[in-house]
Amino acid sequence: MDIKEILSFVDHTLLTQTATPEEIKQIIEDGIKYNVASACIPPSYVTFAKEAAGDKLPICTVIGFPNGYQMTSVKLFETEKALEAGADEIDMVINIGMVKDKNYSYVENEIKQLKDLCKDKILKVIIEACLLNEQEKIEMCKVVSASGADFIKTSTGFSTGGATFCDIELFKKHVDSHVKIKAAGGISSIDDAIRFIELGASRLGTSRIVKIVKSEESSGY
Template identity: 60%
Template sequence: MFMKDILKTVDHTLLGQTATWTEMKQILDDAMEYETASACIPAAYVKRAAEYVEGKLPICTVIGFPNGYNTTVVKVFETKDAIANGAEEIDMVINIGDLKDKRYDVIEEEIRAIHEACAGKILKVIIETCLLTEEEKIKMCEIVTNAGAEYIKTSTGFSTSGATFDDVALMRKYVGADVKVKAAGGITSFVDAEKFISLGADRLGTSRLIKIVKNTDTGAGY
């Protein structure tokens, strides 16, 4: 694949705690220049970002991030607020403790409620694969499919590790045909990115690929 085709699958991401509006604008400028799928940024910046890009780029934000322990009511409020501020895509974190406790109905009901709050916008469900058993990963594929979310996502990038090839392959095998897969966290090269896509990832959450392009002499042929 060409680099530019891979970049079209990227949610160009900046979620660090110290990120400033100046840094956010650079992320947005780069995402527009290289035509990424979206820019994924903190909710506090969504309104300014949406106004800044003037419809040229979908704005994605995160809900219940990074630990997933907010109550469902809070997550729903966060989602509605983000959509009202101009977010086109929502990446939510599940309550992993509920999964460990096998409270499957509670998790599914929460995803359904947040999906409804998305009002037709894209919902990606972060399951934090590095903290789960294979059985739990497979169960979350079933839950996300049943709840009607558009994507299942590997990781926040804030836990013990990010996406792995094995996890993406497993998710693609067990998730419903209408559910897409997002790999996020630790994607450091175009070689790895292409491998994730070949295994079934439809989106990639990363900031490093654009940095690679900007730091090489690939020119217009990127």
């Protein structure tokens, strides 16, 4: 697998609290240059990012981020405004407390409502796998499969852990065939990226892969 193919799986991401317009602009420019899948940026920057990217790069943003415990009505409002601002893809965080309470119908209904709002725009569902046990992860595979969402996603990158190979293998085994998989959080090498893709990930949420490629180019490798 060559580097151009790997980059085509990448959601080039900047979601830190301190992200500035200049840094977002750089994410967009790099995303276009390296032909990544999308740029994933904070909601407040969607209009700015969309204007910078034009039709050259899909813009992804996050909803209910990073904790997921907002009211569904708030997540719907966030989503509506993000779509109006030009977002092409939405990554939402589930209500993890409801998973712990085994209130899976609540989680499924919330996802369905956001997908109804997104229509043909891509909806990815962040289950924050590091906070769930194996049975809860399996239940979330079922919920996401039934919800109409497009992707199940491992992590926000803001909790106690990120993507693991084991989680991608588990997702691949338990999601329906129409649900794609996004690995995110802690993907720090080309080898890791390749392994995640081989295990079944269709997207990689990371900023480091583009940085590695830029570093190799500047050093002459």
